[in-house]
Amino acid sequence: MNIKRFSVVDRLFHLGLMLTFLIQAATGFSRLYITTTWGKKLCYLFGGYENAGVIHHWVGSIMTALFVVHVLCLLTKIKGKRIFGPDSLIPNLSDFCNIWKKFLWFFGIGSTPELDRWAYWEKFDYWAVFWGLPLLAVTGLMLMYPIASSRIMPGWSLNIAALLHKAEAILAVAYIFIVHFFIGHLRPSSFPMNEGMFSGGVSLEDAMEEKPVWVKRLKKEGNLELVMTSPPTLWFRVIYFIFGYAALGFGIYLMVNLIVYSRYVSLH
Amino acid sequence: MTGMKRCKNIVIVCGAILLLSLIFTLEFASAQGEEVASPLRRYKEYEVSTGYYEEYEVLPRRERPMVEIPGVRQGLFPYSPSAATVRIRTRLADSHQGIKFYDNRRCEDCHIEQTRDIHTVRANLTCRQCHGGEPIASINHYFSPMNPIRRHAYVCAKCHEGSSASFASYVIHEPSPGSMAAKTSFPVLYYTYWFMVVLLVGTLGVFIPHSFLVGLRELFTKKGEATKDADDEH
Numbered sequence: 196m197n198i199k200r201f202s203v204v205d206r207l208f209h210l211g212l213m214l215t216f217l218i219q220a221a222t223g224f225s226r227l228y229i230t231t232t233w234g235k236k237l238c239y240l241f242g243g244y245e246n247a248g249v250i251h252h253w254v255g256s257i258m259t260a261l262f263v264v265h266v267l268c269l270l271t272k273i274k275g276k277r278i279f280g281p282d283s284l285i286p287n288l289s290d291f292c293n294i295w296k297k298f299l300w301f302f303g304i305g306s307t308p309e310l311d312r313w314a315y316w317e318k319f320d321y322w323a324v325f326w327g328l329p330l331l332a333v334t335g336l337m338l339m340y341p342i343a344s345s346r347i348m349p350g351w352s353l354n355i356a357a358l359l360h361k362a363e364a365i366l367a368v369a370y371i372f373i374v375h376f377f378i379g380h381l382r383p384s385s386f387p388m389n390e391g392m393f394s395g396g397v398s399l400e401d402a403m404e405e406k407p408v409w410v411k412r413l414k415k416e417g418n419l420e421l422v423m424t425s426p427p428t429l430w431f432r433v434i435y436f437i438f439g440y441a442a443l444g445f446g447i448y449l450m451v452n453l454i455v456y457s458r459y460v461s462l463h
Numbered sequence: 464m465t466g467m468k469r470c471k472n473i474v475i476v477c478g479a480i481l482l483l484s485l486i487f488t489l490e491f492a493s494a495q496g497e498e499v500a501s502p503l504r505r506y507k508e509y510e511v512s513t514g515y516y517e518e519y520e521v522l523p524r525r526e527r528p529m530v531e532i533p534g535v536r537q538g539l540f541p542y543s544p545s546a547a548t549v550r551i552r553t554r555l556a557d558s559h560q561g562i563k564f565y566d567n568r569r570c571e572d573c574h575i576e577q578t579r580d581i582h583t584v585r586a587n588l589t590c591r592q593c594h595g596g597e598p599i600a601s602i603n604h605y606f607s608p609m610n611p612i613r614r615h616a617y618v619c620a621k622c623h624e625g626s627s628a629s630f631a632s633y634v635i636h637e638p639s640p641g642s643m644a645a646k647t648s649f650p651v652l653y654y655t656y657w658f659m660v661v662l663l664v665g666t667l668g669v670f671i672p673h674s675f676l677v678g679l680r681e682l683f684t685k686k687g688e689a690t691k692d693a694d695d696e697h
Binding site: 226229230244297300301307316319341342345346348349350351353354355357358359362363365366369370373374377378381382383384 | 670
């Protein structure tokens with residue numbers, strides 16, 4: 196039996212974020228690396244340098260719109276004390292305790308911390324988007340409409356916007372393709388895939404292993420039966436395995452080439 | 464004529480030549496209306512400045528420095544363009560005035576750093592398309608199309624319709640963001656760059672080792688053992 200972790204809306208938002216992020220990474224870095232042979236080949240996939248730019252602008256706008264919709268959905272879910280409750284994604288003191296316990300566990304001192312519904316790295320993954328996406332959106336819009344932006348901000352702020360956009364993109368891509376993919380797919384307890392975000396739930400055994408405090412809390416509140424679901428069908432699993440591994444493969448391909456061809460980029 | 468008399472005549476002639484040259488120099492200087500501190504040290508009016516200033520002329524006190532900067536060439540003829548040790552070229556009608564073999568050189572021979580910007584690399588613009596034909600006036604020369612008072616209209620608007628003076632304050636040839644040149648000429652860029660470097664290194668420096676250690680520990684931990692308290696074993 197599976198225990199439900201993510202609603203359909205959560206999964207749809209994540210899917211939208213995944214697709215837009217991958218397209219933005221591909222189009223953006225194909226343009227940044229246009230002076231390299233790899234960048235040129237990647238641009239060909241999108242119909243050339245100019246077309247890659249058009250796609251990048253449109254998908255960026257969609258990504259920004261999705262983020263705004265998500266924030267609005269979030270605001271509708273705010274209900275008093277639940278903001279800081281055990282099911283909340285807002286960091287609290289126990290997260291810092293868990294970080295310390297995890298650190299000790301790395302070196303064989305003590306056991307791994309017993310986590311509640313959201314682990315500290317999952318909270319970081321969530322809130323990091325709230326830093327990166329608005330920064331990329333604002334700087335991206337400034338670069339999309341430079342003449343209009345220079346009427347509000349001084350023209351040299353476009354230099355700053357370009358630098359921030361490039362730097363934040365590199366940070367986001369490096370974090371997602373190295374850290375997030377490892378935690379989601381490649382670490383031994385998740386391998387071959389953490390299916391939670393695709394199927395909506397994880398097996399009860401895995402939940403007991405990694406999030407024991409959460410399962411115990413549900414049992415205590417008598418809500419465990421309410422969140423139990425049936426495991427996903429085979430065809431659905433095949434689809435999201437292929438999709439997930441395609442995204443993983445593409446991300447690793449992008450990351451490796453970004454590192455290898457970085458010295459051939461002609462810009463400062 | 465005796466030898467002594469000959470020597471005396473030579474000395475008189477040399478002295479006369481020296482005196483004449485001194486007078487001539489003074490006359491020449493005064494004829495131009497220049498303010499002259501001495502016949503050896505000329506000081507040209509700012510309005511007719513060639514832009515070449517000697518080292519001692521930009522010091523607070525007009526005296527030769529006691530300790531000279533090693534490696535800085537002090538020419539035999541200190542007023543020639545090639546020997547001037549300080550050049551302020553931003554107000555010249557021809558910014559490349561006095562440069563040797565200029566006609567046979569390409570822009571990037573001297574301005575290689577200025578080719579590494581978006582306009583050159585991505586838009587494939589040539590230098591001439593913005594800087595115009597010869598003579599290329601200095602950027603702050605009053606009649607230069609590159610002068611900030613008119614740059615947006617004469618240069619930027621050729622491609623960016625509707626550009627304003629603010630738009631033209633975008634730094635086309637921005638310095639390498641992490642360099643000391645950026646710290647002096649574009650400090651906001653410099654500090655932004657280093658902030659982002661710290662953020663990137665800090666974030667990845669924490670989470671990559673974290674992920675690695677998680678993976679390593681999980682590899683050597685059987686399922687179900689991870690949460691076992693050490694005390695339970697006793």
